[in-house]
Amino acid sequence: MSKLTLEQKVSLLAAQDFWRTQEIKEHGIPALKVTDGPNGARGEFFTDGTPAALLPCGISLAATWNTEILHSIGRTLAEETKARQAQALLAPTVCMHRSPLGGRNFESFSEDPLVTGKLSSAYIKGLQEGGVGATIKHYVGNEQETWRMTVDSIIEERPLRELYLKPFEIAIREAKPWAVMSSYNLVNGKHADMNEFTLRKVLRGEWKYDGLVMSDWGGTNSTVESIKYGCDLEMPGPSKVRGKKVMDAIRKGELTIQDIDECAARVLTWIEKCGRFDLPWTESEEKSIDTQATRDLIRQAGHEGLTLLKNENHTLPIGPEVRKIAIIGPNAKQAIAGGGGSASLKPYYLTTPYDSIKEMAGDREIVYAPGAQTDKWLPLASNICTTPSGKPGVILEFYKGDKLEGTPMFIQNRPKTDLYLWDNAPKEVLPEYSFRVKTQIIPETTGKHTFGLSSVGPAKMYINGELLIDNWDWTDAGEAMFDGSVEELALWPMEAGGVYEILIESNNEVRPASKTGPTHGYGGCRIGYVERPDKDFVAEAAAVAASADVAIVVVGLDAEWESEGYDRQTMDLPKDGSQDRLIAAVAKANPRTIVVNQSGTPITMPWVNEVPAIIQAWYQGQEAGNALADVLLGNVNPSGKLPVTFPKRLEDNPAYHNWPGQDQRVLYGEGVFIGYRHYDRLNIAPQFAFGHGISYTTFEYGSPSISGSTLSDSGKLTILVSVKNTGTVAGKEIAQLYIRDVKSRLPRPEKELAAFVKVALEPGETKTVEMTIDKYAVGYYDPSLSAWIAEEGQFVGLVAASAVDIRGSVEFEVAESFTWIA
Incomplete structure (x- = not known):
């Protein structure tokens, strides 16, 4: 820093091109390269770039509830990022699922801040242990794509703290990401890249974050305020609001040399942390590293994310007695591997449900019908x-x-x-x-x-x-x-x-x-x-289904319907009810109908009582077809659980009255009651609850116990519960712990998730699961105190298999109220 001129320091505060920071050759400062994104390291080009590993999307990874898998995903993405000759990955995305219509929900993890924070922490640790910088995004209040560059998210301080800042807080405390990306939107009247409250007071002040903050692409909205409040790097370059304008602001006294030094030092520290100084000056060409280990990990993550929602009459798995399988649906022969926008890339390869099932089905007969055409735009x-x-x-x-x-x-x-x-x-x-x-x-x-x-x-x-x-x-x-x-x-x-x-x-x-x-x-x-053939797709599909022993209907959304840049307009399956009519007709023709839905968000299911089996398949990357076939044919027992609530209808969701807002303002009027908190409070029965997911086996919970009766400000308590596999096949269960505050001064949710553990069990095997809690599990934010508070009184720990499936409880107390800042 001492060797740099003021102009050189200022030059570091904006990128030189779309993906690279500014280099300063005379002082040996190289350009650092970043790359998208959350489910794969794309490399230089948005389309038709270097082939790369396409991993499951964020919500599919969250459905695993498996921090070990997320850690391994991070390590794999580190190697993929390096192969693209980049040193920082623009991921993970940790925005909350406020509404089922969010265009980028598929890219994010959950409606719950603890699930989001814990899983993103594991992802970040794996990535940075591999020597690649994580960029946690988008900070903060970026829950919709409508008016995405200009919408003002109006969020009261308590929900802002307890829900929307919380995943960032957890990840920064536990994983220390090397970079944070500010969001496009305004937060309570100020753009996120120049927001004194979120950047200087909370991030830099209370959380003591000393890493880099970069803007989203084109999301630097000021010259002076963004620098003063700690947004270090304008992306992309060349600069539009920095450079000469910063020099002018210094001359006018609007910025100081210290302001510039602080930002420039963080840019240089970030470049050093990401290992760029240790690499050759000249950037090598991008390369592909398609390995069997990566393929296996993606497939395993797919198995553990696939979520079995319903399975009556042992419809699944499909056993050897089934000799003729009908594969039906608009997504059956398509590789629906990811959502649209900056999460997209050119994969090493793709797999489809049809091809994978056919390959694994052996000598069984496979018949097919498309059933519906659902393109939002014409096929390419x-x-x-x-x-x-x-x-x-x-x-x-x-x-x-x-x-x-x-x-x-x-x-x-x-x-x-x-x-x-x-x-x-x-x-x-x-x-x-x-x-x-x-x-x-x-x-x-x-x-x-x-x-x-x-x-x-x-x-x-x-x-x-x-x-x-x-x-x-x-x-x-x-x-x-x-x-x-x-x-x-x-x-x-x-x-x-x-x-x-x-x-x-x-x-x-x-x-x-x-x-x-x-x-x-x-x-x-x-x-x-x-080319549009003139035929009755539904009638054709029903006839095919009737001829088979089992019918698999693969429906859902795709990268055209769910994408960065716009939100969904409805929770219904596209297009014009065609897929709903298809499912109803197939179910009538064949009582053994399995619905596989591929989407990153909930859908309405008017046919839910007409079909015996439903799988939520998410977007699972390049191994999507193989992972699905493994589960359908019983090679693998699915173990995913929902990281979001599936409501019965759009009108039931908590943001319904305030979505997407008006006059480019959106009021987060539901306060702290999003997701399962909302359904609990209003006693609304969801279609499928948060945390729900069944298995090809069954699990029995014992009576839980707790390690103590009192939780202090520096103490911890451990809840123990036995879980037994009472079925005939190996499986994995996700035990969840919710905390209820029996009496509080301010309104609180009925219960809030405090811990979760995924445990693998052989048939007949029993294991004791441990879930530990501390002050963060019992506190809430009180704006009148400008602090978090754990109030004196009684608390209940609810051991559960889902938000509506409580298996046991324990009690403890906070003997004396205490507060904290971060």
Whole structure:
């Protein structure tokens, strides 16, 4: 620090490009590279990047309730991050599940802050023990995507402390993440990157956090306040609000040298912690490290996250007596592996339910029907298009300047037609460029087929030289996080086997055109295509189901319906009730119907009483198909439990009255009563409770005992309970401990989760489970005291198999009230 000029120190406070910090060669300060994201280290490019391990999403990992697996996931992600030549991973995401409609809920862990905090701590420890920096995000109050850059989250201090700050507090106390990412939203009137209360008072002051704070991408909203309150690094670069503006603020006396020194020192310390000084100056090329150990871990995490919600009449597992299996549903032959947005990546490989079941089923007969079409947007044209040379995908030509003039500077073969060029247009053509996309389609059927085009800038689509879609001067924005247009659709008559030349012309001008803002952005487009056969999908599926011994219906959402950038509009399965009608018809045709739902959030289940078996399959990454097949066919006993409540209907959820808010403000009016706390308080029966999940075996709990009768401010108590596997197969049970405050001065939830343990048991085996509590299990935040308080009085510890399945209780007391700050 002493060797750096003021200008050099200021330069460290903003990144140099999309993923790298600023280097200072003359002082040997290298650029540190970061990479997304929570369920895999993607590397340099948002689309079509280096193949990487695709792990289960956050909520699927949370459904394991297994801190050991989360620790191993962290260690694996450390190696994956290093293979992408990065030193910090932008993960984990620990925002709360306030509403079932949250667009990024799949990426986060739970509705409960303890589950979220404990699992994220294990993840962070594994990652940082592997030498890679964790970036816990998004700090704080980032529970929706609607108006995500500008929404003001209005949260009273008590719920802010007890729910939304709590996972960060636990992780910082137990795992000490090397970086924190501030969120886009405002918190009580101030953007999170410049919020004095959350950054300076709580994070830096009370929690004594001395690590790095970076902004979310494009989420630095001030020059002076963000630095003064401790947001050290503006991402991405080049800087928009720092650099010269910081120098001007120093000259005006708005910032001091000490302000700059503190932030710059934290940037340098972070670079050192992440090991960047020990690496070669020149960054190596990204590489893939697809190992069997990683495959096995992902598959195990899938087994332990798959959550068996219902299993009447021993419908599952599917035994050898079943000779004909019907696999039905829009997700059956698709690899629904993750949600959309910055959590996405190019996986090493993918597995589908159909392929995996067929491979493991041996000589049994497999029949199939799609049952429904549920695309939010048209399927990518890359599913069928090829280049003139026969390669899958498209030819992408880049031109310097926005007029498509001259010869292309770069020609690339891209395998997919989601061509958003957010971070992967060649630097040499910036800042103003144009591009052509060339490909051809050979349709499989004759008819008027549908094309779709959405674009970030202006774009036109031609078929065989004729203009099909003119999207040049679009004004209506779509939902995707890339600021693109709505998808424009058009029909074109095509003959099966014919060759049709497709051409897209576009540039990176900003649309809708702005008179005051920048004229050029990042550009890009998405090309969709589908051939729509005229048939009754549901009737076909019912006939297939009726012919089989068992019917597996694989339904749910996907990366188009759940994504960063927008929230869900309904809790219903898409699209227009088609999947609900499909399930009802199949269940009527075959009484042994198994519903497998793939989603990162709860869905409504109007057919819940019509089917004997339901599995919540989440998004499980590259081993999703294999893990599911293992469980369906009985190779593995599932052991997941719900980290969120599944309500019967959207109107039952705690945020229903205040979602998504109005005038870009959202009031967290439910206070401390989210998730199971809300359902307990109003005595609303959920469809499936928090902590629920059954097994192919059964478990019996003994009477719990407790190590003492009084809990002090520095003491601990241990609750002991025996758990026995009373069935015939090995299994894992998740014992949960909830604490009830018998009488409190302020309203408190009926009970709050305080501990949990996952235990493996052979048939007939009994083990004693230990769950330890301390002051954090009994306290609540009292704003009038500006402190946490454990009040004098009686408490009950409830040992449970779920939030509604209490197996025993113990009692203890706090002899004298005590308070603490952090």
